[in-house]
Amino acid sequence: MITRQSLGSRLGVGLLMLVLIFSIAPTPRAAAVAQMIQTKSATTDGGTSVSATFTAVAKTNHLLIAVCASRNNGLTTTNITGPSGFTSAKSEANATSSEAIFYKVSVGTEQAISCTLSTSVRCGIHIYEYSGMATTSPLDAVNTTTSTGTSISPASGSVTTTNANDLLFATIVTNANTSISAWNSSFTLRNNFVNGSTTTSRATYSGADRAVSATGTYSSVATAGASGAWRGQIAAFKALPITLSSDVVDGSGVSVASPSAGMTSASSSFSCQAVTGTLGTATQKVRINNTTSNPAWTVSIAATSGPSALWTTGSTTYDFNDPSGSGCTNGQLTIDPSAGTLTPAAGCANTGLTLGSSAGFSSGVTDSITLATGSASATINCYWDLTGVSLSQQVPAERAAGAYSLNLTITTTAN
């Protein structure tokens, strides 16, 4: 039997089936300082637990706040236990209502968050994720006196902060079937919801926040549509300090008091020679920190004394910025940031960042060398560790022996 067909035609069809798909990654938007990322709420009309689930898994190092509250039966005090891993900032309860604020620094896995209650009651939970918050000991202060009442103006109580840049978080629960239309004192309403199938026994819950930049005593009053027994609370959480800076830190992120970057040694020579070093190592990283609202910055390095600076032993000198003779006539320092690596903090990215190109100091021409640049699309509330920047100094021939030093300044500029 002869069944063979045209091999060429088969191959032609096969080749036409080759499809290449390319994708373009979207550019993430920059977040604002101390910004709420997401919030959710949930209720139950009678149960010993209530749970809410974020739309997306919370990001590492973001602050999570969970508020759980209940309308109690008037006879029994319901105690609230916070979500697993959360710390209680404020928890109050009596026979009328219970409310508690819990917080946690996200480890990047939290999505469903629940509270448990000591009795089966109608209760609610509202959860929040914030960026730009302190990642260690984020709680600054809470209201120290109980704030309760029965008017249509439930109040948060007052909190006295000790940290200038705080996020104030206020919340109320009221035993009324109503709605919270606003919070005063520049607080932003974030949640307003009710529960209860019987309108006469519904409870209303609300949360609001405000970022402040100075210490003081703060409070807020909400506007409710109907009166009811209410309870208010307020907590102050530390936002990241507003700063655009650079530093040298060790492997644990602790500022290095006297960091050093080893340079290769060289013996006295009758010819020009290059010595090299590395700016930024695993134990001494150049950390660029931006917790301002501006994502655009430049980090550059220059001689502290300007173009007239010199490597010096105190008695003998040579140049760091003379390109003549390929740097061998009087000496030239070349810095190559492009050989380095920018490592973002957890939850951050290198989007919008570029490393500078290799450049040699040249008096009056290149007096400052760009190490890294953040553009408008860079993320904020982040830090990046710069390592592996190569240094190369041309040492002119016949330099006198000695330990030479040069003062350089790293400038982080908002632009």
Add this chain to the structure above:
Amino acid sequence: MRKPSLVASLVALLMLLVAPTNVSAVEYGGVGGAPAHPQASNPRTKSIFIYTLKPGQSTTDGIKLYNNTEKQRTIAVYAVDSILASGGAFSCAQAADPKLDVGSWLQLDSTQVTLEPGANKIVPFTVMTPSTASAGEHDGCIAIQDASMTETPSSQNGVTLGFRSAIRVVVTIPGKIVKQLSLTSVNVAGQKDGGYKVTSVARNNGNVSLDTNVQVKLVGLFGNTVAQNEGTYPILARSSAQWSFDFKNPSWGGWYHATTTATYNSDPASGLGESKGGKRAVELNSAVVFVAPSGIPAIIELAILLLLIFALVIAVIKWRQNRDVKHHWRDYTVKDHETLNHIAHAHNVSWKSVAKANKLKPPYHLEKGQKLRLPPKSEK
């Protein structure tokens, strides 16, 4: 004449280091600042100072200083001119440098402020432009630094590092404002890691800085964009700026070029940070470069190439066979009781070839008088 042994001895005696041995930081610059009174209409003023002042005119403002450390800090605050860092990036002159432009127009009410941990304070300042100031943009900086860093650190072995932060100060003198940007080069260069670096250079020929969105695309032979990168950067007046974007190796390989598009607000009446007026885009392509495929795509493409070669060989063979049948084979009329095998054997050719050339199909029954094409007898 100096003997070699003497030279060696001298070198041995001079086995002293002449190279810098260490880079050391003196102080942590955990202090910062921000404009104290940003303009609600211009969000850029939240992070930099922007003024439009006539020659001889002055204005007052303030810088809010922060102490983000856990210790009391004395913060030095001072004005300097701006300078261009390598690649055209904005940077600030050193405190030791002479002040010739905006650095000399700024008068701060305080040059040192002591702040408790976590505290902040506003330092007022005055901007006074000289009567001779030329039209266009002038830039400077207000630098913030731990007070211990304002003086040159004492000499130590190696390099001493200082840290400071600075806020850009933009003063525009009204007059003939020119906004003109051009792209001067786009180059693609291979990297050691197999990726590609696209370096674009733009020239601002105007007299004001331009916040420029730079978009770089890696474009395939058929105009398909395989990757892109972008950022928005200030390009200072009368200067060039350079950006390098890294791209991963397009694993399928092929011929690519980079296209850089620079977009900026071209309305002279629109100040820095303002969005009124139209935008203008300039575009420039790099030369086409060949990128070798890598990884699994390379194996797939190699297999496809081999298949193509194989198909080509087959096609050539078939073409030659068809040509022979058409030009050299002759007509033959089937006689009574002749079979395909018999005819093929008689003409010294395989029955498969005869069947294929004559498009015969199973069961290959031949009729008396049927016309066939067969090779000439000479091929026996």
